[in-house]
Amino acid sequence: MDVVIQIIASGLTLGAMYAVSTVGLSLVYGSLNMLNMAHGALLALGGYICFYTMTALGLPAVVGVLAAVVVCGLVGLLIYVCTAAPLLGSPQFETGVFIATIGFGAVVENVILRMFGPQPQPQSLQVPGDIVIGNVHIPNQNLLILAVALGLMVAMALLLKRSRLGRAIRATAQNREAAQLMGVRVGQIYAIVLALSGGLAAISGIMVSSLYSLLPNMGGDPMLKAFIICIVAGLGNVTGAVISAIALGLLEATAQYNLGVQYSFALLLFLVIVVLIWRPYGLFGRKQVVRL
């Protein structure tokens, strides 16, 4: 019984963490058809900015998180300006933007490497203490991650479903030309979506680094996991992404317990390969009819 509680607790924490970064990626793909390979670098950047404001500048945690969100949002905007905007409308947009964002991510990651060095650092935003359920100690840090992730998901859902901006984002995702004809400023929407995704990446990066540690290339694995979740859900499907994130978090925790940590990620990758071959448009995706 204790084992089950333990697995559920860590699985939910992992899933919540993944959900935050996946929603950003999924939103970007849904509206722009763009795979943002610089997302992992944004995760690391967010973690480091929070660390820097709290240790070097000695400011409280709230300021650290806000600074990380703002900076990563701005860098997200920069990604739009540097890579996506000039390529919009080109016939090979998807390939081009994929390669360009790989380049952007490499730049950000190596700038971090130059500024903070290659050695791992502990994230300074830590909540001490834990609560006890049965015989299982659950750190407050995990509970905080879960709460923040839930809050963010609710906020994102409200933003997408209830606000004017959310309607514009959904309209652009469904049909760019039609949205444009209805007076939606598509370029602006794209910029906002990338900035939003950058902000979410910052929070996700702080979460990931608080459980493991800060490294310039720490974003690589979470980004690949986020992509896996996107694929399993069907690229661009935000609701499916949240469900898949939680499910994969639980699965990863189970695999870590039963098979050992070193095989859990390989197992996830194997799973995505199977899903892609069996259902190429994802579990929650709808089959697209391609007109020639």
Add this chain to the structure above:
Amino acid sequence: MTPLRRDVLVTVLLVALAATVPFLTSTRYIVTQTTLFFIWAIVVTQWNLVLGVAGIFSLAQMALFAAGAYTTAMLGYYWGVPIALAMLAAAIVVVIVSVIIGLACLRLRGPYVALLTLAIAQMLYLLIVNDTDCFTTPPSGCMPLFGGVRGISRFGDLGFRALLGAKWYVAHYYLGLALLALAILVSIVIIRGPLGLAFQALRDNPGYAMSRGISRFKYQLWVFAVSAFFTGLAGGFYAAQFAVVGPTVFSLSQLLLLLSMMVVGGLGRIWGPVLGALLLMLADEGVRELGDWRDIGLGLTLMFFVVLLRRGLAGAAEDLWRRLRRGRALVVPGR
């Protein structure tokens, strides 16, 4: 002169030029670095067939290269197979692996293919690095099946060390050059031949091409198989050249370098990848002391070329040439 003959002639001239290098310099460093350039040039000319010509967004090429290197090393290490034979066997194994990956990718579209192939490469990397169980225990300590983090070494060589003594690297230089020449010839034949035309048709008007009986399925599998053969051979040659194979061949920065070579030179063109490989190897030599700045520079180069010089240097040169000739001849569309 037909474009095919022109390209073959250019290849012959370039190979003859490259063959003189070991006579002009006795610096071992230059010769071995040029050999390394041959290896990367082989990989990018073959990757270009998949990515640039067929338009399949596969990132599996480095994984295939690694598969070739690992198969060669393991055949040599565990069974003592002569390395030349092991290289050939590795190339065939890689072709099979590539066709399987190709089958998995057939139903997928652009970015999904990139993610699937990236996931395969990452999975192989993690399985190799995280495997710590001893498969055999040689005197030097524990040896996992795939060599683990340290990789595999002491699997024999091509035999030139015994034959030529200290000058063995010159023999490797010529072997690399020969392999590159073959790889370029294959890519010329494919781009100028029916396979290239089929892909051009499928890209320009898929509906019409398919109704004329051009099967995407068949041609995609062909391009996966052909490009894998030389990639696997190059991987085996890499193992023989460095006498060690480790998981670093999977690294993202290596993938970044090779991708940049193609993008800088010009995707989908015959000479683009070779040109890009040459330029980036030279640039890499120039920034060797700069350390971290290397990857920053690579990233910026990649962005610059994708955003502003979409067709790469080869494409830009072609445009310039066409503009100069516009007065004289008809503009010929195509590659």
